[in-house]
Amino acid sequence: MMPGEPRFRRLPKTLAMKPVTTHALAAFFLLIASAPQSVLARQGLRPHVSYLIRVGPADQSGFTVEMRVRGAGDTVRLAMASHPEYDDRYWRYVENLSAEARGVALSVTREEDALWSVRAPGGDLYVKYRIRLLPQTAPTRAAWQPFISPTGGLVGDLHSLMYVVGATRAPARVTLDIPAGWAIASGLDTTNDPKTFSARSVELLLDSPIVVGQFRRWDFAVNGVPHTVVYLPQPNSAPFDADAFIAGVRRLAGEAINIFGKTPYRRYTFIYMDGADGALEHLNSVTIGAQSRNLARGLGDVFQVTSHEYFHTWNLMRVRPVERVGVRYRHAEPTAVLWWSEGVTIYFSDLLLRRAKLPVAEPTRAAHLESKIATYLLTPGYSRISPERVSLASDDPLALGDDFASVYLQGELLGSMLDLLIREATRGRRSLDDAMRTLSERFTPERGINGRDIERAVHDVCGCDAHSFFEAHVRGARPIDFDRYLRAVGLRAQVSWSPALGGDGGPAPDLRIYAINSPGDSAPRLRLTNPDSAWGRAGLHTGDRLISLDGRAVASASDFRPWLGQLRVGQTARLEVMRDGVVSTATVLITGYDRPTVRLREIEDATAEQLRLRARWAEGGP
Numbered sequence: 167m168m169p170g171e172p173r174f175r176r177l178p179k180t181l182a183m184k185p186v187t188t189h190a191l192a193a194f195f196l197l198i199a200s201a202p203q204s205v206l207a208r209q210g211l212r213p214h215v216s217y218l219i220r221v222g223p224a225d226q227s228g229f230t231v232e233m234r235v236r237g238a239g240d241t242v243r244l245a246m247a248s249h250p251e252y253d254d255r256y257w258r259y260v261e262n263l264s265a266e267a268r269g270v271a272l273s274v275t276r277e278e279d280a281l282w283s284v285r286a287p288g289g290d291l292y293v294k295y296r297i298r299l300l301p302q303t304a305p306t307r308a309a310w311q312p313f314i315s316p317t318g319g320l321v322g323d324l325h326s327l328m329y330v331v332g333a334t335r336a337p338a339r340v341t342l343d344i345p346a347g348w349a350i351a352s353g354l355d356t357t358n359d360p361k362t363f364s365a366r367s368v369e370l371l372l373d374s375p376i377v378v379g380q381f382r383r384w385d386f387a388v389n390g391v392p393h394t395v396v397y398l399p400q401p402n403s404a405p406f407d408a409d410a411f412i413a414g415v416r417r418l419a420g421e422a423i424n425i426f427g428k429t430p431y432r433r434y435t436f437i438y439m440d441g442a443d444g445a446l447e448h449l450n451s452v453t454i455g456a457q458s459r460n461l462a463r464g465l466g467d468v469f470q471v472t473s474h475e476y477f478h479t480w481n482l483m484r485v486r487p488v489e490r491v492g493v494r495y496r497h498a499e500p501t502a503v504l505w506w507s508e509g510v511t512i513y514f515s516d517l518l519l520r521r522a523k524l525p526v527a528e529p530t531r532a533a534h535l536e537s538k539i540a541t542y543l544l545t546p547g548y549s550r551i552s553p554e555r556v557s558l559a560s561d562d563p564l565a566l567g568d569d570f571a572s573v574y575l576q577g578e579l580l581g582s583m584l585d586l587l588i589r590e591a592t593r594g595r596r597s598l599d600d601a602m603r604t605l606s607e608r609f610t611p612e613r614g615i616n617g618r619d620i621e622r623a624v625h626d627v628c629g630c631d632a633h634s635f636f637e638a639h640v641r642g643a644r645p646i647d648f649d650r651y652l653r654a655v656g657l658r659a660q661v662s663w664s665p666a667l668g669g670d671g672g673p674a675p676d677l678r679i680y681a682i683n684s685p686g687d688s689a690p691r692l693r694l695t696n697p698d699s700a701w702g703r704a705g706l707h708t709g710d711r712l713i714s715l716d717g718r719a720v721a722s723a724s725d726f727r728p729w730l731g732q733l734r735v736g737q738t739a740r741l742e743v744m745r746d747g748v749v750s751t752a753t754v755l756i757t758g759y760d761r762p763t764v765r766l767r768e769i770e771d772a773t774a775e776q777l778r779l780r781a782r783w784a785e786g787g788p
């Protein structure tokens with residue numbers, strides 16, 4: 167959540183004021199309702215929930231959900247879960263929430279934005295509500311958000327399903343009532359009823375999007391484990407090479423499973439959707455926006471996204487930050503290990519693509535690393551702010567001040583260096599693959615990791631001094647000495663600085679700044695990425711509220727980019743900003759800037775051992 171974001175208007179506390187019936191066992195239920203979940207589980211009394219999702223044939227504005235809660239206590243707390251990454255707050259779209267038991271309507275009280283409570287007389291509790299879907303205004307949808315179109319849609323997971331607080335480890339079922347001729351796919355287990363699916367826990371159900379409609383479907387097995395690929399097209403979908411697409415997805419799955427030796431799931435479903443972009447990982451599935459016209463042009467992009475999101479099945483979903491264990495209805499606490507969960511996932515997704523012989527941006531691992539090191543050196547924030555701090559600040563674009571760093575690049579480079587460290591210490595017998603596999607064997611979704619756990623796994627795999635590395639480069643912000651680690655494979659980084667060039671071959675203007683909209687704040691704010699840029703030298707700071715650009719008032723951050731894009735070296739830009747309530751004008755002389763070029767060179771007198779390790783490393787081998 168952004169600082170200064172307004173709390174959303176709360177609905178009236180009581181949605182329905184109807185008499186609450188009492189029950190002879192009320193005292194007993196009162197007793198067990200306050201017992202910890204484990205006690206209820208031992209007594210076999212924890213609530214079991216089954217869901218029914220009804221999608222009408224002609225209604226694209228929403229769908230209804232019915233819940234049957236068996237074994238409920240006398241007070242049932244219902245909540246909409248908050249996603250730790252994309253908290254879309256679908257509690258805002260819950261309508262017509264009602265509850266009844268024994269044929270009597272019950273009062274539902276709103277306790278918090280995403281939390282309701284019902285006083286129930288015991289026995290089965292029936293809950294019903296509608297999820298309102300917003301009309302699509304942008305050209306594409308976000309791949310993880312529910313929608314319904316005339317030919318299919320996406321429902322289920324935490325965007326649709328409420329849960330009973332304290333009962334998320336109990337098994338659950340969901341049944342779909344959908345238009346005739348539509349099919350269903352998800353990562354959930356099938357049952358005897360083709361429209362009913364089961365999950366070993368409510369938590370897993372809340373993590374399982376369900377695609378419905380007229381989609382294409384392919385099935386294959388890897389090591390005997392079933393995998394399904396689904397593509398939900400739009401009308402007028404462009405044709406693409408489905409055979410090459412499925413073959414590539416299958417190879418990626420095979421390469422990832424090779425690292426771990428087994429899957430953390432019983433079945434897995436890749437859900438691709440036309441007309442959508444973005445992607446979101448889950449334990450048993452993934453939703454990926456894949457516009458057919460892009461697939462028709464080439465499959466490189468979709469493989470890249472798939473490799474990343476699919477690797478998250480292990481690194482982020484199975485091996486997850488301790489702050490992301492369990493289900494919650496309030497926003498998750500930030501975590502210090504995103505550099506590992508996201509950045510090291512980038513490291514592995516590049517490796518999977520190379521091992522699967524699928525397209526990659528740079529032809530060799532050396533060229534890939536050269537480009538990453540150059541990006542690291544260009545922006546001083548990467549070596550000024552520790553990856554743990556960058557991880558903790560990832561929700562707040564203003565938190566790092568005038569410096570910028572992303573966990574993606576920091577983590578990918580740290581992963582690359584840790585890999586070299588392990589190879590050197592074990593004479594090539596082990597690599598970062600082994601550290602990742604060790605974590606996946608030690609941890610489960612119920613037992614999350616912290617930075618010390620990652621350090622321990624690296625240490626146990628390499629038998630080397632992982633502690634100094636983590637002190638210097640993970641918890642601390644010491645610049646990475648690339649040559650120290652590249653030495654393992656007989657390489658060093660040669661860095662040269664030269665003026666950055668634009669498309670016309672002349673010096674590129676220093677445009678290292680952007681603007682962001684803060685919800686609840688009418689004025690967009692500036693975000694510097696380098697305090698030594700032309701913008702920092704002119705006295706501007708991250709967080710400055712933008713009033714006008716060259717005398718023209720600014721309404722939104724989207725006004726900033728076209729204005730920035732027309733600036734040329736030698737021009738003068740005038741920005742009126744407000745800081746601490748004081749308005750001032752900054753005059754910025756647009757200059758060029760230098761950028762580094764990195765080439766990995768062979769060290770003098772590289773040993774046979776270093777050359778042997780390099781050959782293995784360069785081919786992407788473990």
Ligand SMILES: [Zn+2]
Binds near residue numbers: 508511
């Ligand atoms: Zn990711």
